[in-house]
Amino acid sequence: MTAENAPDEKRKIINKFLIKLTKEQPQMYYATTSEISRSIHTMIKEHTNRLTVE
Numbered sequence: 714m715t716a717e718n719a720p721d722e723k724r725k726i727i728n729k730f731l732i733k734l735t736k737e738q739p740q741m742y743y744a745t746t747s748e749i750s751r752s753i754h755t756m757i758k759e760h761t762n763r764l765t766v767e
Contacts, residue, residue: 738752
């Protein structure tokens, strides 16, 4: 990942986890932004070693 593509790549990773979160927990549609971001942050931490190095 180059520096110029970094924001796009990060957005793709976050969107991937957001899609997974909303499929697994549909009630998150009604959650606050902070609840959703906390859940996504937790998911990313749990899957850090599975993400590509880029």
